[in-house]
Amino acid sequence: MPRQVWYLVIGMFLNTVGSSFLWPLNAIYIHHHLGKTLTIAGFVLMLNSLAAVIGNLLGGYLFDKIGGFKTIVIGVTLNIGALSLLMFWHDWWPYVILLTIIGFSGGVVFPAMYALIGAAWPEGGRKAFNTLFLSNNVGVAVGPALAGFIADFNFEYVFKANFFMYLIFFLLVVLTYKRFDTKNMAPKNVLAERGNKESKAGMYALLTLCIALVLCWMSYSQWSATISSYTQGLGMSLSQYSIIWTINGLLVVGFQPIIRPLVRRWEKKLKHQLVLGLVLMSFSFGIVAVAEEFKIFAVAMVILTLGEVFFTPVIPTIANQLAPKGRQGFYQGIVNSATTIGRMIGPLFGGVMVDLFDMQTLMWSLVVLLLIAIIPACAWHTNNKENSEN
Numbered sequence: 001m002p003r004q005v006w007y008l009v010i011g012m013f014l015n016t017v018g019s020s021f022l023w024p025l026n027a028i029y030i031h032h033h034l035g036k037t038l039t040i041a042g043f044v045l046m047l048n049s050l051a052a053v054i055g056n057l058l059g060g061y062l063f064d065k066i067g068g069f070k071t072i073v074i075g076v077t078l079n080i081g082a083l084s085l086l087m088f089w090h091d092w093w094p095y096v097i098l099l100t101i102i103g104f105s106g107g108v109v110f111p112a113m114y115a116l117i118g119a120a121w122p123e124g125g126r127k128a129f130n131t132l133f134l135s136n137n138v139g140v141a142v143g144p145a146l147a148g149f150i151a152d153f154n155f156e157y158v159f160k161a162n163f164f165m166y167l168i169f170f171l172l173v174v175l176t177y178k179r180f181d182t183k184n185m186a187p188k189n190v191l192a193e194r195g196n197k198e199s200k201a202g203m204y205a206l207l208t209l210c211i212a213l214v215l216c217w218m219s220y221s222q223w224s225a226t227i228s229s230y231t232q233g234l235g236m237s238l239s240q241y242s243i244i245w246t247i248n249g250l251l252v253v254g255f256q257p258i259i260r261p262l263v264r265r266w267e268k269k270l271k272h273q274l275v276l277g278l279v280l281m282s283f284s285f286g287i288v289a290v291a292e293e294f295k296i297f298a299v300a301m302v303i304l305t306l307g308e309v310f311f312t313p314v315i316p317t318i319a320n321q322l323a324p325k326g327r328q329g330f331y332q333g334i335v336n337s338a339t340t341i342g343r344m345i346g347p348l349f350g351g352v353m354v355d356l357f358d359m360q361t362l363m364w365s366l367v368v369l370l371l372i373a374i375i376p377a378c379a380w381h382t383n384n385k386e387n388s389e390n
Contacts, residue, residue: 055107141249148242
């Protein structure tokens with residue numbers, strides 16, 4: 001890979017490690033340290049996700065206007081400012097406000113990173129984005145594990161570690177990213193796209209698929225919301241809970257050579273991969289419903305991750321197939337929005353379910369929802385057969 005791509009890969013790793021110091025522990029901190037209900041914790045996490053949606057839109061807009069380097073600097077600077085306050089000021093209202101700002105600033109950075117790597121290594125094609133995806137997952141593997149051990153020692157140090165990780169990321173950006181940034185390298189922004197009557201069939205198909213995507217991530221988000229708090233009630237340590245996320249990050253990479261033969265066989269049968277992924281994820285939540293110790297939760301995460309590596313990479317592939325020429329960015333923006341919406345409403349939904357009923361009721365509800373998601377996951381291709389051979 002070109003040197004500039006390595007800078008972006010390292011930057012994504014630092015960015016993910018920094019963000020994952022905090023996000024798996026948010027529900028735990030709000031519920032156990034600040035004494036709020038899981039419903040309130042879910043609402044706060046929803047605000048964080050909503051701010052991230054706004055940040056993504058602004059980040060894409062700024063990328064088109066001022067380039068990737070300045071956009072990332074703005075996002076990271078805002079993040080560092082919020083984290084510097086959070087180190088010393090993390091009572092209830094400051095925590096809510098600063099966590100929302102962190103969601104917004106992180107949203108500004110993310111689309112600019114992906115746009116930059118596409119421009120820095122255009123001949124890399126899908127390999128460029130896959131490399132950034134793997135870097136992100138390695139960060140997910142490392143960050144929560146470190147955060148859990150730090151939190152077991154002293155939760156206050158989590159805020160400090162988060163700040164210093166982003167400070168390192170900021171220095172990398174300032175020292176390297178400007179060298180390969182140009183103002184006009186950006187693709188079309190989602191907000192600048194215009195409707196096209198010829199794309200209606202593809203759009204309807206994509207929106208149908210997005211129903212499954214929302215249900216999937218609404219369920220998946222419970223691992224960083226209700227399930228995290230539930231494990232604490234069962235006596236699991238923060239370091240053990242964080243190791244579960246390390247398992248997820250490592251297996252996303254480790255499963256690739258294992259699933260490759262089946263993926264090649266199903267190369268033109270994307271529906272099969274979607275269904276298998278949803279069934280595996282549904283099964284994992286059934287295991288969580290009866291889990292009471294670390295080993296069982298770890299098994300559930302292994303199965304969830306296996307479902308994830310079948311389901312998640314297929315989504316941008318389908319969006320690319322359905323998109324008319326010149327509208328690929330717009331269609332990718334829609335599926336990213338659906339993912340964020342699922343993450344946004346998931347914690348609130350889970351918190352309400354646990355407060356009104358119990359964790360087991362929530363888990364079995366997720367099993368049913370993921371099985372229902374198979375319907376739109378299979379229906380999309382019938383709406384636009386000419387774009388797919390599924």
